[in-house]
Amino acid sequence: MNPVFTSEIKSKADAILAKYETKRAPILEVLRLLQEHYGHITLEMEAACAEYLEIPPIDVREVMTFYSLFYSRPKAKTRFHVCRTLTCSLLGGEDLLKYMEQKLGVKTGEKTPDGNFFLETVECLGACEIAPMLQLNDREYVGPLTKEKIDELLNKGRKG
Amino acid sequence: MEKLISKYFIPGKTFWLEDYLADGGYQAARTVFEKYQPKDVVDLVKQSNLRGLGGAGFPCGMKWSFVPQNTGKPVYLVVNADEGEPGTFKDKYILVHAPHLLLEGILIAAFANNVHKAYIYIRGEYVFPYETLKRAVEEAYAKGFLGKNIFGKGYHLELVIHRGAGAYICGEETGLLESLEGKKGFPRLKPPFPAVVGLFGCPTVINNVETLSYVPFIIQRGAEWFAKLGSDKNGGLRLFSVSGHVKKPGVYELPLGISLREIIHTYAGGIPGDKKLKAVVPGGLSAAILTADEIDIGMDFDQLRNKGTMAGSGGVIVMDETTCMLKALLATMRFFAHESCGQCSPCREGTGWVHRILERIASGRGRAKDIENLLDICSFMGGTTICALADGAAMPLRSYPMKFREEFDYHIQHGQCDIREVGVPIHA
Numbered sequence: 001m002n003p004v005f006t007s008e009i010k011s012k013a014d015a016i017l018a019k020y021e022t023k024r025a026p027i028l029e030v031l032r033l034l035q036e037h038y039g040h041i042t043l044e045m046e047a048a049c050a051e052y053l054e055i056p057p058i059d060v061r062e063v064m065t066f067y068s069l070f071y072s073r074p075k076a077k078t079r080f081h082v083c084r085t086l087t088c089s090l091l092g093g094e095d096l097l098k099y100m101e102q103k104l105g106v107k108t109g110e111k112t113p114d115g116n117f118f119l120e121t122v123e124c125l126g127a128c129e130i131a132p133m134l135q136l137n138d139r140e141y142v143g144p145l146t147k148e149k150i151d152e153l154l155n156k157g158r159k160g
Numbered sequence: 161m162e163k164l165i166s167k168y169f170i171p172g173k174t175f176w177l178e179d180y181l182a183d184g185g186y187q188a189a190r191t192v193f194e195k196y197q198p199k200d201v202v203d204l205v206k207q208s209n210l211r212g213l214g215g216a217g218f219p220c221g222m223k224w225s226f227v228p229q230n231t232g233k234p235v236y237l238v239v240n241a242d243e244g245e246p247g248t249f250k251d252k253y254i255l256v257h258a259p260h261l262l263l264e265g266i267l268i269a270a271f272a273n274n275v276h277k278a279y280i281y282i283r284g285e286y287v288f289p290y291e292t293l294k295r296a297v298e299e300a301y302a303k304g305f306l307g308k309n310i311f312g313k314g315y316h317l318e319l320v321i322h323r324g325a326g327a328y329i330c331g332e333e334t335g336l337l338e339s340l341e342g343k344k345g346f347p348r349l350k351p352p353f354p355a356v357v358g359l360f361g362c363p364t365v366i367n368n369v370e371t372l373s374y375v376p377f378i379i380q381r382g383a384e385w386f387a388k389l390g391s392d393k394n395g396g397l398r399l400f401s402v403s404g405h406v407k408k409p410g411v412y413e414l415p416l417g418i419s420l421r422e423i424i425h426t427y428a429g430g431i432p433g434d435k436k437l438k439a440v441v442p443g444g445l446s447a448a449i450l451t452a453d454e455i456d457i458g459m460d461f462d463q464l465r466n467k468g469t470m471a472g473s474g475g476v477i478v479m480d481e482t483t484c485m486l487k488a489l490l491a492t493m494r495f496f497a498h499e500s501c502g503q504c505s506p507c508r509e510g511t512g513w514v515h516r517i518l519e520r521i522a523s524g525r526g527r528a529k530d531i532e533n534l535l536d537i538c539s540f541m542g543g544t545t546i547c548a549l550a551d552g553a554a555m556p557l558r559s560y561p562m563k564f565r566e567e568f569d570y571h572i573q574h575g576q577c578d579i580r581e582v583g584v585p586i587h588a
Contacts, residue, residue, distance in 0.1 A: 019318075019320045020320070021360050022341065022342065022360065024341070024342035024343075025340060025341050025342040025360075026322075026342065027342040028284075028322070028323065028324065028325045028339070028342070029322070029323065031325075032284075032323065032325070053342075055342075059343075062343075062344050063342070063343070063344055066327065066344035066345065066501075067284075067324070067325035067326050067327050067344075068325070068326030068327065069284045069285070069325040069326040070325060084491065084494070085246045085445070085491060085495050086246055086247065086404075086441070086445060086477055086488060086491045086492055086495070087246070087247060087403040087404050087477050089487070089488070089491040090404050090405060090477070090479060090483060090488070090491075091404070091405075122285075122326075123246070123328065123495050123498055123499060124244065124245075124246035124247070124328075124445070124495070125285050126243045126244065126248065126249045126251075126252055126283070126285070126286070127249055127252070128246070128247055128248075128249055128401065128403035128404070128409065128475070128477070129249055129401070129402075129403055129409040129410050129411070130409075131403060131404075131409070135285060138285075138287070139287050140287075140288075141288075
């Protein structure tokens with residue numbers, strides 16, 4: 001048995017595959033399944049995914065690097081994806097991003113040395129009505145952001 | 161103003177199957193399955209003047225009539241829920257508040273086009289909308305609104321929700337199809353159009369979430385009624401997403417053809433702090449901007465196109481007098497540079513150059529020929545690529561310096577902004 005596709009993961013992946021016309025079509029869903037299970041996707045997992053879907057490993061690499069929601073390195077505990085597109089920019093998003101960089105002592109795209117926080121910018125997340133906003137931990141939308149709100153998120157992250 | 165889709169937008173509430181049925185849900189689909197032929201539905205939708213509300217504005221009924229039914233291949237329905245045009249957030253409201261309205265629209269569209277397998281492609285970042293939709297689909301399967309023998313008529317429809325993984329270009333319909341086939345989202349050369357050669361090489365109907373969500377209303381209340389709600393050849397209402405410098409940002413469901421002034425000042429409450437309006441993006445980030453004295457315009461696909469901009473996805477972004485237009489254009493072009501898929505050189509290189517030139521000007525190192533260069537790049541980006549992303553970048557890029565030339569020149573000559581307001585968000 002493939003060490004990446006344990007019997008539990010394989011049965012979930014098989015169920016996904018059954019819904020599609022071709023083996024390769026659900027690659028995003030299969031990669032997401034691996035990421036949900038392992039936290040991030042290593043080269044070894046990419047190769048296992050390629051073998052499972054019966055496609056060349058380079059095709060998996062291509063998909064991994066084309067889309068922005070996959071992690072190829074271990075994730076920080078608390079992750080901030082701060083929107084910088086027009087509406088968020090108009091309403092102060094960039095100043096808040098600078099504030100977060102200062103508070104965390106990292107630049108955009110970096111993880112704090114203790115591995116607790118990750119700060120990244122993203123393009124429009126479809127939530128301009130709560131601008132300026134960010135996505136927390138690849139899940140919850142938070143906005144409208146203020147410095148106080150950011151302090152609160154940071155405190156929660158430090159405790160959590 | 162009567163609300164159609166947005167009557168379901170009650171904060172904190174999702175109309176689950178039980179609530180939706182209590183509100184008369186799935187009656188339109190039942191009528192169609194019991195009394196109509198597929199062609200009747202296509203004709204009704206044609207007569208209703210329903211336009212594609214994802215952004216292109218293509219007449220929905222006409223799109224359906226292009227699907228060949230005699231190829232021996234299955235016909236697919238693909239629902240575009242990859243809402244990503246900046247300034248647009250209306251589909252999210254449908255997914256969260258009225259998922260069954262969308263499912264009913266899908267059911268009717270499937271019947272009209274002889275579809276037995278449909279996919280909903282939802283952007284990966286929409287986690288809660290996905291979870292809501294997933295539960296609604298499970299409910300619909302459990303109660304026989306999806307699956308086998310729907311309404312006891314022997315009709316079957318399978319529906320798969322497919323999540324994207326963060327790529328604006330996958331909202332472009334052929335990029336979406338590539339992504340759905342498990343590849344990176346490189347748009348396809350057209351023709352052939354997806355109606356003929358689409359998903360897995362088969363005829364495919366691709367519709368936006370909002371477009372399909374209006375279909376049950378058209379069935380229930382008639383094509384003529386729907387057409388009359390809007391303006392000439394622009395049937396019905398649409399959901400305008402309004403954001404930026406307005407007192408009440410949000411989704412407003414209003415007739416196609418309503419004036420932009422009314423949207424900004426009446427519905428969205430005007431501009432905070434009684435500041436003056438400076439510019440507006442009328443239809444998502446890819447649209448050319450309008451100045452404050454151009455807002456007495458009817459917001460439909462034809463009127464806006466005649467004004468050199470577009471109705472697009474209905475995303476209205478409002479900018480007040482404190483906005484630095486250079487910074488606004490920089491944020492805009494940074495987006496396109498980031499989201500260009502890299503397939504076509506004019507777009508991949510052009511959006512990158514433009515972004516870098518604008519960054520340089522913003523940092524105080526503008527050069528005399530910069531604006532000419534920007535417009536030159538703009539002229540080779542439009543119309544030279546496989547998909548419309550480059551055209552969508554060229555449209556705002558041309559409009560900003562055209563309408564605010566003095567401000568751009570000032571930036572280049574003085575290395576800073578002439579907006580002196582202290583503490584404004586986008587400033588020099």
